[in-house]
Amino acid sequence: MKSGKHQLILATDTAPLTPASSAALGSAALMHAVASHGGAWVAAGAAKESAWLKSVPVDSTDMATHRDGYCAQTLAPAYFGHHAATLSQDEQWQKAHHIISGQYADTIASLAAPGAAVWIHDYPLQLVPGLLRHLRPDLRIGFSLHSPFPPAQTLQAIAEREQITTSILAADLATFTDARSAANFAACTENETGTPLVMPMPADAHAIAHAAATATARTAAGQIRARLHPATTVFLSTGGTDSGDGTIAVLNAFAQLLDGRALQAGTAVLIHLAPTGEPPAGENGALRHDIERLTAQINGKHATVGYVPVHYQRQDLSEAERAAFYLAADVMLATPVRDRMTPHAAEYAATRESGHGRVVLSEFSSSQAQLPGAIIVNPHEPGALEQAMLTAAAQAATASPVMKTMRAQVHTNNVTAWARRFLHTLTDGTMLNPPEHADHQTITPRRSASARQRKEGKQHHAQPTGTGQLATSAHP
Structure with missing residues (x-):
């Protein structure tokens, strides 16, 4: 697949500075990170494209079904309420969710330079890391979940639970908001991830x-x-x-x-x-x-x-x-x-x-x-x-x-330092310097199988089964 020119791609479910965006409170700092590396912010519904803001071409009906159906009525009750009994599931919602996730992956793949860093945000886009890994095994893929991750018994009620966990495992670095969510994810993946990284997004x-x-x-x-x-x-x-x-x-x-x-x-x-x-x-x-x-x-x-x-x-x-x-x-x-x-x-x-x-x-x-x-x-x-x-x-x-x-x-420990630290870890120190805080533990990443193969010069064309980031941290 033809690659693009951007060394950093950031993807969110809505455009920056939109109140509904998962990363809304940190938009200014994240925009600075994108701009400082000549990167691109990818989002559906971006009203006006620019050198750094790129819109994902989506059908409005598919987007509404994805957002108001699958995300709002299937995922949100499971993630925020942890109530398996109250979530609704529908084949058309699932289809729209896959379509939107695929369009995000296609857009990112076309914009990212060889070996670029890609940072994907929150549960509406949690299938994107796996799809993108299949399209572009050369990329460094990071995923930040800004919502709680549900316990195993709740996740079990979601029809696409295996696709969700497999996709997150395809990321080179996955972070969670709290220790309970990290433990839930480790339990759902039978500890394939060791101890996932707890790294909640701070305020700006x-x-x-x-x-x-x-x-x-x-x-x-x-x-x-x-x-x-x-x-x-x-x-x-x-x-x-x-x-x-x-x-x-x-x-x-x-x-x-x-x-x-x-x-x-x-x-x-x-x-x-x-x-x-x-x-x-x-x-x-x-x-x-x-x-x-x-x-x-x-x-x-x-x-x-x-x-x-x-x-x-x-x-x-x-x-x-x-x-x-x-x-x-x-x-x-x-x-x-x-x-x-x-x-x-x-x-x-x-x-x-x-x-x-x-x-x-x-x-x-x-x-x-x-x-x-x-x-x-x-x-x-x-x-x-x-x-x-x-x-x-x-x-x-x-x-x-x-x-x-x-x-x-x-x-x-503000959102700018948080972004620097995430990108530094994702890229093994080649992108940005981490904040120098004595209270932060040293992060020793263990890359997924796909990442190790990239370092060894091998290609990876199958769907991912990597182990993702292994690290611990008591601090955001």
């Missing part, structure tokens, strides 16, 4: 801190606090219609604190930010209804003239608007009830220049290593979330070395 700390330092964001934060007067403690949480985000648990905990007068009505406010998204249906629609109902109940019971305890805002916010809410909040609540990435907690920490504020973090967050000093809680433990909220509220007004250390950590 520099970008959000820059936005928070602007007069616009600081003025907006002041206006938010003024509108919330006389409240003296502002809690902030984020989440959409994913039950794993733990929004219901946060609302229930806040209600318990107001009901028991541990928090005095009029002095504490909870702001919950949710993306607009598509109108949810089924389980997600029921969850939104429950969130809105519970919000109304709390406000109906505790609101007074001039005081509303829960502010539920469903809108897509710009970076500057998010920064304003971070600056206005005293306590950030990032308390998912299942394994989840919590980039907004790291963004919040990045804005705390004064050292004021606190972060309450779930044991199920993949950000624990990045946020030392956060108040860690198991949201399933009765009363634990309420106590953590009270502790954070009592400490938030006092500047603390803990928050300054947390802020320094997220600025050091």
